[in-house]
Amino acid sequence: ATPMSIMVGVGKGAQLGLLVKNAEALERLERVNTLVVDKTGTLTEGRPKVTHILPAAGFDETSLLAAAASLERASEHPLADAIVAAADERQLVLAEPQDVNSPVGKGITGTVDGRRIMVGSAKYLASEGMASDILQGRADEIRNAGATVVLVSISGRVAGAIGISDPVRETTPAALAELKREGIRVVMLTGDNSVTAAAVAHELGITEVEADVLPERKGDVVSGLRNGRRVVAMAGDGVNDAPALAAADVGIAMGTGTDVAMESAGVTLLNGDLVGIAKAIRLSRATMGNIR
Ligand code: ADP
Ligand code: MG
DSSP states (O other), X not given: OOHHHHHHHHHHXXXXXXXXXXXXXXXXXXXXXXXXXXXXXXXXXXXXXXEEEEEOTTOOHHHHHHHHHXXXXXXXXXXXXXXXXXXXXXXXXXXXXXXXEOOTTTEEEEEETTEEEEEEOHHHHHHTTOOOHHHHHHHHHHHHTTOEEEEEEETTEEEEEEEEEOOBOTTHHHHHHHHHHTTOEEEEEOSSOHHHHHHHHHHHTOOEEEOSOOHHHHHHHHHHHHHTTOOEEEEEOSGGGHXXXXXXXXXXXXXXXXXXXXXXXXXXXXXOOTHHHHHHHHHHHHHHHHTO
16 A cells, blocks of 8 residues: 555544554554454443442351452452442442452452452462352353352452443444444454353354453464464453454554553554444455555
C-alpha cells in the first residue's frame, strides 16, 4: 500500500474510535480472518459486581467478604475492585494485607490479621491443596448464569465462594454479527472457568471457546492459530492479555483496559466498542483493495 492510502485508513480509523499505533497493523487488518477475543472486559463491560456471597459451613457472609476484600485491596484486578466495592457498600472495616503474592491469572494470597487468606480460581486453590467440593453445586449454578466464581480460603480451609457478574457490552452482539458477515472466525479466550465461559459464549452464539487459559498460554493459542495459517487479530484489555496481543498479527487493546495491554497492541479501541474492529476490517479490505 502507498503511504497515502495508509493515511486515509488511519484517519477513517480514528472516526471508528481506533487509535492506530503502527500503520503496518492497519495494513495487516485487511488479511485478518480470525479474531481471538478475551471475555472479561472485552466482550463484557469490565465493571464486574458482586452478586452472590456463599459462606461454607462455619463461616458467615460478613467475615468472608471482609477477609477477601482486605486481601484484594492489594490487587488491581477488576474482580478485586468488585470485591472491595462490595465490602465498602456494606461499610465493612478492612484490615491491611501483608506478605501478598498475586500470580497473574490465578488469584491472590496474603496474610490478613494474622491469618493466611487466598482468593482465586478453583484451580488455584486446588493447586494449593484446597478442595471446594462442598460448594461445587452452588458455584456451578452461578457459573451457568455466566457469572465468575472466586473461592476464598482462610487458614487453609475453603471459607466460601463469591459470585461476580459482568454484563456483556451493549455493542458486543452487533459487533459479532458484523464479523460474521465479513466471514471472520471468532474464538473466545479466557482465564475464567469453562462453565462460565461456555454460558457467555452460548449467550453470544460463539462456538469456539478456550477457557481456563493462563496468560502465557493465551499467547500460545494465538501462535498456534497463526501456525495453522490463520491471520489473527487479538482483542483484549488486561495485563493477562499482553502476551497474546503481542503474539497476534494485529493486537487490539481496549481503551477501557490496562496500559500494559495498550503498550502491547498495535491498535487501541478508544471507547472499547468492538463494532469499531468489525468496521475497520471491512474498511481496511476496501481501502487496500482500491489501491491495487
Ligand atoms: P480473564 O481471562 O477472564 O480476563 P484472568 O486471566 O485475569 O481472567 O483471571 C483468570 C481467573 O483467575 C479469574 O476468573 C479468577 O478466578 C482468577 N483471578 C485472577 N486474579 C484474581 C484476583 N485478583 N482475585 C481473585 N481471583 C482472581
Ligand atoms: Mg480481560
